[in-house]
Amino acid sequence: MSTWNLEQQQRSIKKFFLLPINDEYGSSSLSYTQGQQQASGSHWSLLLLEIVMSTAAPPVDTTQQHNNVTMPEIKFYHCDSHRGYNQYAAHAVANKVRRVFLKHYLTDDNDSTAANVDVTECQVPQQSNGFDCGLYTLGFAEALLRLSNDNPCGSSRNRNKNDGLLKISIETSIASYMSEQINFASNLRKRIRDDIHKLCS
DSSP states (O other), X not given: OOOOOSSSSOEEEEEEEEEEEEOTTSSSSTTTTTTOXXXXXXXXXXEEEEEEEEEXXXXXXXXXXXXXXXXXXXXXXXXXXXXXXXXXXXXXXXXXXXXXXXXXXXXXXXXXXXXXXXXXXXXXXXXXXXXXXXXXXXXXXXHHHHHHHHOXXXXXXXXXXXXXXXXXXXXXXXXXXXXXXXXXXXXXHHHHHHHHHHHHO
């Protein structure tokens, strides 16, 4: 839970959310957004949602707290082990998430920016087969959790000077994590199997 800054000045609160993306409507193509008949998905990828929220000093009446919060800055970063395959699905989810924020913070539901969202495609390691996407997605998430703990992006002020800093940090963290793992997919599969055996024993 975020806390209010006691100083009488504005500050930024950054939050990150990891959203697994699945092409639930078959291969990730325009059919996803055209609402064709639903089928089982065949590919997983990871969408990182960054929220930068500027807040004012704490209000006297905490029930009115959200009135002191401006529309947050929202950015999306997509990590796909089969580059381009889940692009449409990722954009569809990002658009829906952004509409939720616009509806909450803006009174005009017809705001023209609701349909416009940028999703940054990150350059991440690619799978060499047609069935390890789920393992890569889990690996990306694990690497990004380590990134969050290390906090290499620094302050919001420094980050705003270079909008590409987080993208570089994401790509570097994932590449470093993958390079440390020998036979990454096989080892992660074994770790998951061992964890299940421990839980069942």
